[in-house]
Amino acid sequence: MLKKAIVLIYDGLGDRPVDSFGGLTPLEYAKTPNFDKLASRAECGLMHTLGRGFRPGSDTSHLAIFGYAPAEYYPGRGPIEVAGIGLKMADGDVAFRGNLGTVDENMVIQDRRAGRIRDVEPLTKALDGLEIDGVTLIAKPGTAHRAGVVLRGEGLSSAVTDADPHEVGQAVWEVKPTDDSPEAKRTAQILNKFVAKTHDVLNKLEFNKERQSRGDLPGNCLLVRGAGQYRSFPSFKERFGFSACCVAGGGLYKGVGAFLGMDIIDVPGATALPDSDIEAKFKTSFKQLDSHDFIFIHVKAADSLGEDGNPEGKAEFIAKCDKAMALFNNLPKDTLLAVTADHSTPCELKQHSADPVPVMFYGEGVRVDDVTEFGERACAKGSLGHIEGKDIMPQVQNLMGRLHLIGA
Amino acid sequence: MLKKAIVLIYDGLGDRPVDSFGGLTPLEYAKTPNFDKLASRAECGLMHTLGRGFRPGSDTSHLAIFGYAPAEYYPGRGPIEVAGIGLKMADGDVAFRGNLGTVDENMVIQDRRAGRIRDVEPLTKALDGLEIDGVTLIAKPGTAHRAGVVLRGEGLSSAVTDADPHEVGQAVWEVKPTDDSPEAKRTAQILNKFVAKTHDVLNKLEFNKERQSRGDLPGNCLLVRGAGQYRSFPSFKERFGFSACCVAGGGLYKGVGAFLGMDIIDVPGATALPDSDIEAKFKTSFKQLDSHDFIFIHVKAADSLGEDGNPEGKAEFIAKCDKAMALFNNLPKDTLLAVTADHSTPCELKQHSADPVPVMFYGEGVRVDDVTEFGERACAKGSLGHIEGKDIMPQVQNLMGRLHLIGA
Numbered sequence: 001m002l003k004k005a006i007v008l009i010y011d012g013l014g015d016r017p018v019d020s021f022g023g024l025t026p027l028e029y030a031k032t033p034n035f036d037k038l039a040s041r042a043e044c045g046l047m048h049t050l051g052r053g054f055r056p057g058s059d060t061s062h063l064a065i066f067g068y069a070p071a072e073y074y075p076g077r078g079p080i081e082v083a084g085i086g087l088k089m090a091d092g093d094v095a096f097r098g099n100l101g102t103v104d105e106n107m108v109i110q111d112r113r114a115g116r117i118r119d120v121e122p123l124t125k126a127l128d129g130l131e132i133d134g135v136t137l138i139a140k141p142g143t144a145h146r147a148g149v150v151l152r153g154e155g156l157s158s159a160v161t162d163a164d165p166h167e168v169g170q171a172v173w174e175v176k177p178t179d180d181s182p183e184a185k186r187t188a189q190i191l192n193k194f195v196a197k198t199h200d201v202l203n204k205l206e207f208n209k210e211r212q213s214r215g216d217l218p219g220n221c222l223l224v225r226g227a228g229q230y231r232s233f234p235s236f237k238e239r240f241g242f243s244a245c246c247v248a249g250g251g252l253y254k255g256v257g258a259f260l261g262m263d264i265i266d267v268p269g270a271t272a273l274p275d276s277d278i279e280a281k282f283k284t285s286f287k288q289l290d291s292h293d294f295i296f297i298h299v300k301a302a303d304s305l306g307e308d309g310n311p312e313g314k315a316e317f318i319a320k321c322d323k324a325m326a327l328f329n330n331l332p333k334d335t336l337l338a339v340t341a342d343h344s345t346p347c348e349l350k351q352h353s354a355d356p357v358p359v360m361f362y363g364e365g366v367r368v369d370d371v372t373e374f375g376e377r378a379c380a381k382g383s384l385g386h387i388e389g390k391d392i393m394p395q396v397q398n399l400m401g402r403l404h405l406i407g408a
Numbered sequence: 409m410l411k412k413a414i415v416l417i418y419d420g421l422g423d424r425p426v427d428s429f430g431g432l433t434p435l436e437y438a439k440t441p442n443f444d445k446l447a448s449r450a451e452c453g454l455m456h457t458l459g460r461g462f463r464p465g466s467d468t469s470h471l472a473i474f475g476y477a478p479a480e481y482y483p484g485r486g487p488i489e490v491a492g493i494g495l496k497m498a499d500g501d502v503a504f505r506g507n508l509g510t511v512d513e514n515m516v517i518q519d520r521r522a523g524r525i526r527d528v529e530p531l532t533k534a535l536d537g538l539e540i541d542g543v544t545l546i547a548k549p550g551t552a553h554r555a556g557v558v559l560r561g562e563g564l565s566s567a568v569t570d571a572d573p574h575e576v577g578q579a580v581w582e583v584k585p586t587d588d589s590p591e592a593k594r595t596a597q598i599l600n601k602f603v604a605k606t607h608d609v610l611n612k613l614e615f616n617k618e619r620q621s622r623g624d625l626p627g628n629c630l631l632v633r634g635a636g637q638y639r640s641f642p643s644f645k646e647r648f649g650f651s652a653c654c655v656a657g658g659g660l661y662k663g664v665g666a667f668l669g670m671d672i673i674d675v676p677g678a679t680a681l682p683d684s685d686i687e688a689k690f691k692t693s694f695k696q697l698d699s700h701d702f703i704f705i706h707v708k709a710a711d712s713l714g715e716d717g718n719p720e721g722k723a724e725f726i727a728k729c730d731k732a733m734a735l736f737n738n739l740p741k742d743t744l745l746a747v748t749a750d751h752s753t754p755c756e757l758k759q760h761s762a763d764p765v766p767v768m769f770y771g772e773g774v775r776v777d778d779v780t781e782f783g784e785r786a787c788a789k790g791s792l793g794h795i796e797g798k799d800i801m802p803q804v805q806n807l808m809g810r811l812h813l814i815g816a
Contacts, residue, residue, distance in 0.1 A: 001756070365424045365756055367763065367784055368431065383788035387460065394461025398762040405760060406458055407465025407478060408485045408634075 002364050002400045005242070005336040006285060006295045007392065009065065010321065011058065011250075012303025014344025014357035014376055018311040026302075026311050026347065027358070028375040030318040034325035035374035038339065042360035044371040045384025049343055052386070055354040058303070061342035062256040064389030066296070067239060076158060076228025077252075082148035084255025084264075087140050089230035094156045094187060097226045098139065098147035099164060100124075100219035103199060107172045107221070109165060113145040115217035120147055122207040123219045130201070132193050133186075139222065143251060149224050151191065157183035162225035163195045172221060191224070198222035235261030240294070240393065241402070247285050248298035249276050257296055272300040274317050278324035286327070289335060294396075306345030314347060328362075336363035336399055338392060339374070356386065365399050410772050410808045413650070413744040414693060414703045415800065417473065418729065419466065419658075420711025422752030422765035422784055426719045434710075434719050434755065435766070436783040438726040442733035443782035446747065450768035452779040453792025457751055460794070463762045466711070469750035470664040472797030474704070475647060484566060484636025485660075490556035492663025494672075495548050497638035502564045502595060505634045506547065506555035507572060508532075508627035511607060515580045515629070517573060521553040523625035528555055530615040531627045538609070540601045541594075547630065551659060557632050559599065565591035565637065571603045572631035580629060599632070606630035643669030648702070648801065649810070655693050656706035657684050665704055680708040682725050686732035694735070697743060702804075714753030722755060736770075744771035744807055746800060747782070764794065773807050 013027060021029040048054070049061040050070065059080050060070040068074075078095035089095060100120045102111040114120075124139040124147050131137070135153035142148055159179040163172055175191045177184030199221045202208055208218035236244050238261075246257025247265050249272035254264050267284045269277030278299060285295045299321060305314035331337055341357035358379035360371075369383035387395075397403045421435060429437040456462070457469040458478065467488050468478035476482075486503035497503060508528045510519040522528075532547040532555050539545070543561030550556055567587040571580055583599045585592030607629045610616055616626035644652050646669075654665025655673050657680035662672050675692045677685030686707060693703045707729060713722040739745055749765035766787035768779075777791035795803075805811045 365754065367424060367433075369785055369788065381789075383454075383785055385454070385788070385794040391460050394762060398461065398463065401757045401759060401761065403461075403463035403762050405463050405465050407468030407482060 001334065002336045003334040004289055004293050004332070005338065005396050005400070006297060007065070007338045007396070008297045009062070009299070010302050010339070010341045011298065011300045012306045012343060012345030012352065013318070013341035014355050015306060015311070015314065016344070016346040016348055016355060018347060021311065021315070025376050026314040027318055028377065030315040030322065032318060032322040032374060034322045034328070036372060038325065038328060038337070038362050039360050039374040039378070040372040041368055042362035042371075043366045043369050043384055044358065044360045044374070044379040044382025045387050046356040046376070046380050047340055047359040047387050047389060047392075048354070048356045049389035051388050053354055055352055056343040057352065058252055058342055059256060061389060062253065065340075065342065065392050066236060066260055067390065067393040068260065069390065073233060075230055077226035078158070078228035079230045080228070080255040080259050081142070081226070081252065082150060082255070083259035084251050085140055085142045085148040086258065087138065087148045087150060089150060090152065091230065091232050092156060093230045094151045094158050095228055095230055096149040096224035098142075098149040099223045100145050100147060101221050101223045102217040102219065103172060103221040107199065109168050109170055109172065111168065111217050112164070112166070112223065114219035117145050117219050120145060120219055123202055123205070126201055126205055127198055127222060130194065130197060132190050132197065135190050137194050145219070147222065149222065151187065151194075155183050155186060156229070157181055157187045158227040158229035159184035160188045160191060160227050163191065164223035164225040166225075172223065195222065195224070236294075237261055240397065242294035243292050244294035244296065245288050245292045246296045246298070247281050247288065248272070248296070250298065250300045253298040253300070262296060263292065274301040274305065274313065276301060278321055279327060282324055282327045286330070289332060303345045306347050307350050309347050309350045311347040331363070333364060336361065336396060338362075338396065340392070359384065359387065359392075361395060361399065363399065409742065410744045411742040412697055412701050412740070413746065413804050413808070414705060415473070415746045415804070416705045417470070417707070418710050418747070418749045419706065419708045420714045420751060420753030420760065421726070421749035422763055423714060423719070423722065424752070424754040424756055424763060426755060429719065429723070433784050434722040435726055436781075436785065438723040438730065440726060440730040440782060442730045442736070443747075444780060446733065446736060446745070446770050447768050447782040447786070448780040449776055450770040450779075451774045451777050451792055452766065452768045452782070452787040452790025454764040454784070454788050454794050455748055455767040455797060455800075456762070456764045456794060457797035459796050461762055463760055464751040465760065466660055466750055467664060469797060470661065473748070473750065473800050474644060474668055475798065475801040476668065477798065481641060483638060485634035486566070486636035487638045488636075488663040488667050489550070489634070489659065490558060490663070491667035492659050493548055493550045493556040494666065495546065495556045495558060497558060498560065499638065499640045500564060501638045502559045502566050503636055503638055504557040504632035506550075506557040507631040508553050508555060509629050509631045510625040510627065511580060511629040515607065517576050517578055517580065519625050520572070520574070520576065520631065522627035525553050525627050528553060528627055531610060531613070534609055534613055535606055535630060538602065538605060540598050540605065543598050545602050553627070555630065557630065559595065559602075563591050563594060565589055565595045566635040567592035568596045568599060568635050570633035571599065572633040574633075580631065603630065603632070644702075645669055648805065650702035651700050652702035652704065653696050653700045654704045654706070655689050655696070656680070656704070658706065658708045661706040661708070670704060671700065682709040682713065682721065684709060686729055687735060690732055690735045694738070697740060711753045714755050715758050717755045717758045719755040739771070741772060744769065744804060746770075746804065748800070767792065767795065767800075769803060769807065771807065
């Protein structure tokens with residue numbers, strides 16, 4: 001009987017026919033004997049992650065796959081990124097993604113990343129706990145120039161625009177409410193005061209003076225974007241009864257895992273880039289099966305290569321992933337493996353698309369079909385037919401005999 | 409033109425690959441030339457009875473197949489079982505499944521079935537019509553130790569726990585309300601009084617004294633469970649215009665038929681067990697076509713054998729059913745046949761699962777596809793694709809040219 005599950009998500013894996021590949025997609029074109037061997041012992045299908053005809057973001061697609069309907073649970077990007085850097089949110093918090101940037105005396109951006117500063121901890125520490133009008137600013141360092149930012153207090157709203165103008169040479173934007181509520185108006189006002197204050201505080205900071213004396217740009221303004229309000233909800237463990245962990249290189253995916261209450265497992269060499277050590281991720285995942293019922297593995301680079309419009313690179317990366325897939329020959333017998341993508345990222349489009357992605361379930365009790373190749377068109381003929389992201393977790397539960405009975 | 413329809417439901421027919429069958433399911437493994445011959449002249453597909461990823465009970469799945477969405481129409485088990493023993497309910501009635509059991513002077517269960525008593529009519533007769541606080545108890549005999557029980561009166565609720573502790577040696581449970589409504593509180597109070605009263609009345613009964621003098625256990629307590637409130641709704645005939653009947657051995661399935669207003673046809677030899685006389689059921693069904701437009705045939709034992717974890721027995725039973733399927737060679741030309749299951753009951757799990765079940769439509773006008781075998785994976789390739797229970801009746805109506813036009 002199946003007791004554990006691994007859900008392995010290849011970001012942006014799906015694609016469209018590539019002329020130079022004789023009309024094959026990168027996944028169909030790449031040499032993938034290990035993917036195909038698994039497929040030939042799996043039940044296969046195609047997945048429209050958010051439903052047919054919807055073009056998924058990376059955050060929403062993962063929420064859907066893990067059983068959290070984005071329409072109900074998606075809080076915007078801020079809370080997910082903030083969760084990813086380990087910041088615990090409370091009901092009503094408004095969270096933002098943040099950069100420590102460099103601005104001049106007129107608040108015009110000189111560098112959005114403060115000269116690619118490596119560690120912003122001394123800067124966020126100076127900001128963390130600032131208070132304005134009864135609202136507290138919480139700021140924690142992210143990777144490199146990034147920070148997680150939370151406003152905590154009564155009567156806040158996420159209906160506000162960004163302060164980060166996203167472009168050098170532009171002045172920091174005045175934050176504006178995007179609806180007519182008094183909460184949005186108040187949040188915008190307070191946030192504008194905070195942005196000005198971060199400049200005041202950071203400009204005076206010894207740490208920045210030292211940077212400038214070395215010729216480095218100071219991190220003298222907190223640029224925020226992607227406001228989202230956090231509302232507490234049942235964690236993945238509370239929903240499904242699985243102790244779960246997330247094995248990912250990319251910050252956003254760790255964020256999704258942390259947001260849902262999964263343990264975040266760091267793997268040396270997991271870079272979220274084409275050079276990422278996929279085998280290390282799989283080996284770590286197998287070890288985590290000792291202490292977790294459910295492992296979410298995320299592999300990023302197929303998506304980035306699709307966005308680069310690089311089908312050769314994408315096919316090459318897929319072939320590299322295939323080599324690592326050989327490790328699943330040793331999958332424990334009590335463990336289910338589901339392999340899929342969050343969405344397609346066709347090289348031709350250089351962006352996410354609504355094209356469905358292949359999916360396969362492999363393990364004891366699965367109704368193995370006669371698909372022998374893990375590809376977009378091969379999987380279209382699988383017994384699963386066309387499914388949606390929301391169908392993944394019920395099928396995991398079903399194969400384990402853990403679904404609630406409707407009726408008697 | 410099709411004028412009549414038979415919907416034949418093999419309970420729990422679907423399954424998962426069985427190792428000792430070389431990875432085939434019991435249905436795929438069993439010799440089924442007659443099923444397969446029908447499939448090769450039918451349009452096939454897979455059905456997720458309550459929708460993909462939902463694990464159906466036997467009651468809810470049948471309601472869904474007959475067009476009664478469980479979320480709207482499922483009243484809990486009580487009213488369905490009560491309908492099955494021929495008891496007519498009125499709006500607001502609260503119905504229960506009941507056992508006549510034996511309790512000692514402290515209301516501790518000695519036997520839940522009163523020594524497997526065969527006929528409880530003298531007992532239910534003594535209880536039928538009792539009144540407490542303006543509420544009437546209606547009790548009618550079911551099969552063997554079973555009874556159908558209804559509370560009739562103003563302001564009742566089905567939000568109450570069971571009195572039946574389901575275990576020998578336990579005292580009869582005190583019924584408690586499961587919500588905060590005054591109706592639930594009142595119903596629980598009255599039901600507790602009724603349970604005590606049934607003990608008083610039955611203990612004094614001459615019939616029980618005679619049983620005891622013969623050394624038999626007395627049926628001296630009415631044990632109720634599975635409260636459900638009856639709300640009137642359009643019958644199957646009112647919904648679809650079909651005069652319908654139900655040919656089933658199992659009480660629950662007769663209950664579903666009666667609940668929907670179908671005529672219940674008893675067939676000698678229809679036992680709901682592996683020894684059931686399937687041919688007799690089919691022959692009776694053909695005769696019923698003279699007086700009915702729609703026949704619901706239910707065959708039970710594949711489900712029970714799945715719950716026993718007995719793939720050999722299940723395959724053997726399926727082969728036996730297949731022999732009877734030869735009778736459909738003589739299906740009248742104006743009659744549609746739909747064959748399916750209510751859900752899968754994988755031998756590996758010994759319980760219902762959400763795995764979809766094969767379905768086929770056979771008769772004039774059907775778009776026969778190239779499926780030549782009635783099995784889980786063969787039907788996955790059928791033209792119907794993946795359907796749900798709620799799609800069955802519309803397809804029946806469609807093939808008969810009886811669907812309402814949307815628009816003009």
